[in-house]
Amino acid sequence: MPPQITRLVYLTLAIVAVYFLARGFLVPASFGQYGWYRGNALKEIAALPIRYAGRAACAECHEEAAERLAKGSHQGLSCEACHGPGAAHAEDPAEAAPKPENSRFCLRCHEFNLSRPAKFPQVEADDHFPDQKCAECHAPHSPMQAPEDASKRNAKPVKK
Amino acid sequence: MPPELRESLLEALQHVQGYIYPNDVSLGWSVVIVVYPYITGLVAGAFILASLVRVFHVKALEPTYRLSLLTALAFLIVAPLPLLVHLGHPERCYEVMMTPHATSPMAIFGFVYAWYLMAVLLLELWFDYRRSFVEWAKASAGFKRLLYRVLTLGVEDVSPAAIQLDEKLGRFITVIGIPSAFLLHGYVGFIFGSVKANPWWGTVLMPIIFIFSAMVSGIALLMFLYLVISRLRRVPVDMGCLRAIGTFLLSALVLDAAVETLDWIHRLYEAEESLEVLVLLASGKLFFSFFLVQVLLGTIAPLAMLGATQVFKERISLRLQKSLYLVSSLLILIGVFAMRWNVVIGGQLFSKSLRGFTTYKIALVGQEGLLMAVVLMILPFLLLIGLVKFFDPWNTRETPPATT
Numbered sequence: 369m370p371p372q373i374t375r376l377v378y379l380t381l382a383i384v385a386v387y388f389l390a391r392g393f394l395v396p397a398s399f400g401q402y403g404w405y406r407g408n409a410l411k412e413i414a415a416l417p418i419r420y421a422g423r424a425a426c427a428e429c430h431e432e433a434a435e436r437l438a439k440g441s442h443q444g445l446s447c448e449a450c451h452g453p454g455a456a457h458a459e460d461p462a463e464a465a466p467k468p469e470n471s472r473f474c475l476r477c478h479e480f481n482l483s484r485p486a487k488f489p490q491v492e493a494d495d496h497f498p499d500q501k502c503a504e505c506h507a508p509h510s511p512m513q514a515p516e517d518a519s520k521r522n523a524k525p526v527k528k
Numbered sequence: 529m530p531p532e533l534r535e536s537l538l539e540a541l542q543h544v545q546g547y548i549y550p551n552d553v554s555l556g557w558s559v560v561i562v563v564y565p566y567i568t569g570l571v572a573g574a575f576i577l578a579s580l581v582r583v584f585h586v587k588a589l590e591p592t593y594r595l596s597l598l599t600a601l602a603f604l605i606v607a608p609l610p611l612l613v614h615l616g617h618p619e620r621c622y623e624v625m626m627t628p629h630a631t632s633p634m635a636i637f638g639f640v641y642a643w644y645l646m647a648v649l650l651l652e653l654w655f656d657y658r659r660s661f662v663e664w665a666k667a668s669a670g671f672k673r674l675l676y677r678v679l680t681l682g683v684e685d686v687s688p689a690a691i692q693l694d695e696k697l698g699r700f701i702t703v704i705g706i707p708s709a710f711l712l713h714g715y716v717g718f719i720f721g722s723v724k725a726n727p728w729w730g731t732v733l734m735p736i737i738f739i740f741s742a743m744v745s746g747i748a749l750l751m752f753l754y755l756v757i758s759r760l761r762r763v764p765v766d767m768g769c770l771r772a773i774g775t776f777l778l779s780a781l782v783l784d785a786a787v788e789t790l791d792w793i794h795r796l797y798e799a800e801e802s803l804e805v806l807v808l809l810a811s812g813k814l815f816f817s818f819f820l821v822q823v824l825l826g827t828i829a830p831l832a833m834l835g836a837t838q839v840f841k842e843r844i845s846l847r848l849q850k851s852l853y854l855v856s857s858l859l860i861l862i863g864v865f866a867m868r869w870n871v872v873i874g875g876q877l878f879s880k881s882l883r884g885f886t887t888y889k890i891a892l893v894g895q896e897g898l899l900m901a902v903v904l905m906i907l908p909f910l911l912l913i914g915l916v917k918f919f920d921p922w923n924t925r926e927t928p929p930a931t932t
Contacts, residue, residue, distance in 0.1 A: 370693055372658070375681045376651070383646070387625075394626045404629055480532050492532055 420448050421458035429461065433509055440510030441489075450508065474502040546884025553886050555876040557614070558896035559869075563904050564610035565716045566745070566868045567603050569738065570908075572713035573746010574600040575649065575705060580776065582652075582702040588772035592754050594921030597653050599753060600746075602912035604645055610904055613895055633719055644712045648705040654679075655698035657919060662686050675918070713742040720871060727802030727882075728809070728875040733791045740784035745864035747777045752857040755850065757916075765850060771837075774853055778834040781860065785827050805882045813885055814874050817866045826863010830856035 401407025426447040427434035437443060448454055450473070454466035472493070480490040497505070507515040544553060578596035580586040612618040625642075628635040662684050665676035683690075714735040721734025751773045758765045795803060810818050833856040837849050844852075873888050891897035 370690070371683045371685060372655075372690070372693060372697065375683050379681065390622075391626050394622065399627055404627070490532075 418455050419453035421455040423447050425458045426454065429458075436507075436509045440507075440512065442509065442511055468508070472502060474506075474508075544884060544886045546879070547881050548879035548884035548886055549881055552876075552879040552881070552884075555873065555886070555888050557872055557876060558888075559873075559890055559898065559901045560610040560614050560896050560904065562865070562868045562872045563901050564607065564614075565713075565738065565872070566865055567607045567610070567904075567908065568713055568716050569742030569745050569864065569868070570749050571600045571604045571607060571644075571746070572709040572739070572742040573744065573748075574603065574750055575709045575746070576743050577747050577750050577773070577776065578652075579702045579706050579709075582699055583706065586772060588766075588768045591766050591769045591922075592750055592773065594656065594919075595753065595757070595916075596750050597649065597656070598915045598919060598921055599750060599912055601649055601653065602915055603908045604641075604649060605911060606904065606908040608641060609907070610901075613900060613904070616895065633715070633722065637715065640712055640715055644708050648701060648708045652698055652701045652705060653919075654681075655694045655701065658683065658694055659686050659691055660919075660923070672918075710739050714739050720875070723875075725880065726875050727800065728806055728878070729871065731791060731795075733787065733794075737784075737787055737791060740780065740787050741864050741867055743780040744777065744784045744860055747773060747780055748857040748860035748864070751777060751853055752861065753912075755854050755857070761922075767846060767849075770850070770853060771841075774834055774837055777857070777860070778831070778838065781827065781831055781834065785831065802882055805878045809874060809878050809885070813877050813887075814870050818870050818874070821866035822863050822870060825859050826866055830859045830863070833859075 396406045396408070398407035398409075399405070406412070423434070423446045430447075433447075437445070437447070448466065450468050451466040452468070456463045457465050475491075475493050478490055480492045484490060502508075503515060505514060507513045574596045577589065578593055578600065581589045581593040608621075612621055615621075624635050625638045628638065630636070658680060661676045661680045663686070665673050665680065665684075668676065717735035717738030720729040720738075721731055724730040751770070754770065754773070755765060795806065833852045836844070837852050841849075876886075877888060878885050893899050
């Protein structure tokens with residue numbers, strides 16, 4: 369055998385061996401158990417740390433906020449829909465409390481969008497007091513009321 | 529109707545025409561997916577030009593043989609990048625190779641690609657360059673010496689018998705390589721052609737159209753590179769070589785134009801229910817990129833120019849011939865890009881309802897923006913400069929290429 373061929377055969381064998389070796393390490397253990405996916409996929413997801421506590425958990429300690437929320441038009445929302453995941457704080461209140469991160473995050477749900485049901489309350493962000501934070505006029509937990517905090521209250525109180 | 533509703537409706541109506549399904553409004557495959565078949569086509573075309581020397585003994589093309597192979601390599605290395613950019617999560621790309629699904633053409637691409645890169649292109653380059661590697665290793669020092677020595681894979685025999693064997697094996701590889709090049713690019717056409725829900729794509733002619741347009745674009749690229757590089761190196765252009773490339777380019781272009789025309793004749797005569805929307809598409813949304821760029825500038829104009837260089841060979845000056853070749857190669861490169869655009873973007877502009885159109889607005893920045901496409905198109909040329917520096921395609925003497 370000429371050396372060109374033997375060298376290339378060795379090289380090819382080495383590459384193929386590396387491929388199968390890599391497969392040995394990189395193919396997830398439960399792959400193909402039931403089908404073309406990881407058999408453990410559900411278990412792996414179930415084992416992820418829990419990040420949301422749920423509205424009932426928040427309400428245990430924050431009765432006032434929960435009651436207020438339950439009376440206003442945001443009654444259908446979960447606390448963490450606005451506040452963000454709070455399981456760590458619910459477990460141990462000394463942990464930083466989840467706070468809505470952006471002053472205009474309300475637009476995530478209320479920005480005018482053709483695909484939303486027409487009855488859903490929506491505003492054009494550019495026309496609806498673009499220079500102010502939403503919470504200056506709407507109390508987040510009861511959005512048709514003005515915030516109690518007078519310093520936040522703006523010249524334009526909300527009706528009702 | 530509330531004024532806001534009216535306004536948003538008007539805005540949406542500017543964006544779409546006719547009756548369109550909601551999931552047809554925005555395009556899933558953007559400009560980077562236009563770049564992808566364009567680049568693989570250039571690879572296949574450049575390789576086929578090289579194989580003309582090896583297998584069909586077209587001596588006149590020898591000055592571009594190694595350049596063609598290096599060009600194919602540079603573009604092949606970049607070819608998967610548009611896919612990685614488009615899919616995101618490049619850190620997961622190995623997974624498709626680890627657990628490939630045999631019935632998924634997209635999953636098999638990894639193997640088609642690996643086969644073409646390792647079993648065809650690198651092997652052919654190795655057999656051709658091995659002797660040069662041995663000689664360059666002897667004549668250089670330091671890192672370059674090490675590089676060339678490693679690349680010989682330890683086979684340092686340069687006796688006439690060994691060189692002859694290299695030649696023979698190289699030819700053998702090329703013979704395998706031609707169908708492989710067809711496979712690589714025919715496969716890209718297959719992915720589009722097998723989408724039976726999309727009448728613009730789903731035709732059995734698609735792989736063939738892709739292969740011919742690949743040959744056209746690859747040969748045009750080599751013609752362009754050869755002219756530009758000769759100018760940069762300040763060496764005279766080998767007119768025999770240029771004419772030979774021109775002849776092949778003309779033949780490939782004629783074949784390509786014929787197949788694509790055949791496709792249209794077939795569609796027009798079949799007149800399926802999708803025809804109406806396709807004609808509207810070609811004459812409306814794609815008027816500029818299809819009729820003007822692809823057909824007129826990218827096919828008819830170069831056909832006329834290349835034809836002129838054949839017919840009036842004796843009567844027009846060499847200078848004019850060179851300019852005609854340069855301009856027609858550029859036009860063809862642009863035209864084939866337009867063809868990829870028309871296939872990829874055009875196929876997503878009309879709704880599956882066959883009753884309406886959407887618009888594609890190309891982003892400037894971002895993962896799938898214009899800038900990204902430009903970077904992806906420049907990258908193979910930068911790679912090629914590096915490859916040409918280290919593996920000087922014209923230097924078959926014993927001095928290693930000067931890379932400073």
